[in-house]
Amino acid sequence: MKVFSVVGITESGKTTTIENIIKELRKRKYSVGSVKEIHFEQFAIDTEGSNTYRHKEAGSQLVTARGYYETDILFQERLSMDEILKFYNHDFVILEGVTDANVPKIITAHNEKEILERLDDMVFAISGKLSNTLEEFEGLPVINAMDNAERLVDLIEEKVFDKLSVKSKVKLQIDGKDIDMVPFVQNILFNAVLGVVKELEGYEKGKEIVVRIL
Amino acid sequence: MKVFSVVGITESGKTTTIENIIKELRKRKYSVGSVKEIHFEQFAIDTEGSNTYRHKEAGSQLVTARGYYETDILFQERLSMDEILKFYNHDFVILEGVTDANVPKIITAHNEKEILERLDDMVFAISGKLSNTLEEFEGLPVINAMDNAERLVDLIEEKVFDKLSVKSKVKLQIDGKDIDMVPFVQNILFNAVLGVVKELEGYEKGKEIVVRIL
Known part of the structure; x- marks a missing residue:
């Protein structure tokens, strides 16, 4: 990317x-x-008065509007x-x-x-x-x-250089078999995992991370 | 959740x-x-004529509007x-x-x-x-x-039951050490990983998934 x-x-x-x-x-x-x-x-x-606006005013902390052809995620x-x-x-x-x-x-x-x-x-x-x-x-x-x-x-x-190409070194196994991923998909998985893990106590930059889903 | x-x-x-x-x-x-x-x-x-609208009309496939107090992700x-x-x-x-x-x-x-x-x-x-x-x-x-x-x-x-409480069995290690996660965080990590992995060839429901980041 x-x-x-x-x-x-x-x-x-x-x-x-x-x-x-x-x-x-x-x-x-x-x-x-x-x-x-x-x-x-x-x-x-x-806009004031819309149903999504009313959700937000009532206290909803993340409101999404889904229409026929679009989905709008409104972060506050x-x-x-x-x-x-x-x-x-x-x-x-x-x-x-x-x-x-x-x-x-x-x-x-x-x-x-x-x-x-x-x-x-x-x-x-x-x-x-x-x-x-x-x-x-x-x-x-x-x-x-x-x-x-x-x-x-x-x-x-x-x-314009690839913003993520250097930092991503991700490996994936499913049922014990290595799964190949193009760099693009590696980046998505890397960001998905790191986005969560870096918020956790125990995380340290540069250390190996292993996620196991049974 | x-x-x-x-x-x-x-x-x-x-x-x-x-x-x-x-x-x-x-x-x-x-x-x-x-x-x-x-x-x-x-x-x-x-609204027609806004800068984000112009991005979309020109061909941008995902447009975000970031203001001082909100961030709106507009999926088409x-x-x-x-x-x-x-x-x-x-x-x-x-x-x-x-x-x-x-x-x-x-x-x-x-x-x-x-x-x-x-x-x-x-x-x-x-x-x-x-x-x-x-x-x-x-x-x-x-x-x-x-x-x-x-x-x-x-x-x-x-x-109202917890939509994700049953399916999430996630383990995390950083630098070889087990990291504890509350169910809430387990669910986020589970969804983050599965969201990517289930789109890949080789994925099969119920099989163990291991992600390793070096």
Whole structure:
């Protein structure tokens, strides 16, 4: 699973850039997920008076709305990016406006000052409003996602690394027989087990974990 | 985790009954989650034009909205109740209008005909509009949740069984040492592992599973 972030101030072109990246990634047959950070304190997806809202107001601590074509799990807290990413198993996950994830980044900006405020080693491209007027900034390519999504996604394919590929060393046996898993499935199982076990007393990073289900 | 459902036609008092049950369960210090089944084909929690909506329209297959005080995971499919319940680890989970879960049930109704249409062995109480006029129906207590939530919740405590308590036999070792887990945590680990493993070729129900993380 390859994760990257698009950061920049309001109206700098984040969502438009992301829309074009998603379309191009899907065109290349990748599976894609995304996370939108909402920098607006009053944000609530549910509307007052709905039945799910009434559940929550009465004291339900986790409310799910299941419709014919969607299922919405409404956590009443700001989950960490690691917790959120456990729900994903896509080829690419794009984070919009997320700053607490240590992943490769694209900056969208109106001007050079905005770039400099966000520039660090993880930035591999610049996009957004500024890309109409500039082609390069301190060695970084400046690419307009609206008319050159192909080039931006070429760069994403090249620069964005697999977030989990290093840490996962998982083995599985069923009825005494070794079961082969592709890295993708290994990662899911690794995250599923570690998500629980690391909360337990006795857990220590780097020690072997064995789970046995009879 | 104890799971039960409240079923009945529109306006029979489902949400009001559930609100009162949730309040009483929380008063008794239980943790409570809930799921609302939405029988309305056009239901969509997200609004046209929002950034998350734009992600989805561009092709993002799983969109999360993270605000200051909530995190909403928006699956673009109707998940099964088993899949949904994996997100829960509460003492009680109440399902509103859900009919595809084999759990104890309360029927809310306007009249006896509506009860009979939904009556089966899993029903342990009747509530809703009808509870103003009736006290018992075919040996089942008819209880008004608005003025007698205590009695209804006494019955819930007595009748609703632990959905997972039987199937979970999980052992955990870290660095060669046995780690004790309360049943609640065992269930989480059991579900986490089985959720992944049962999708793999080689899985067979009832066979021992061993996961080893180095």
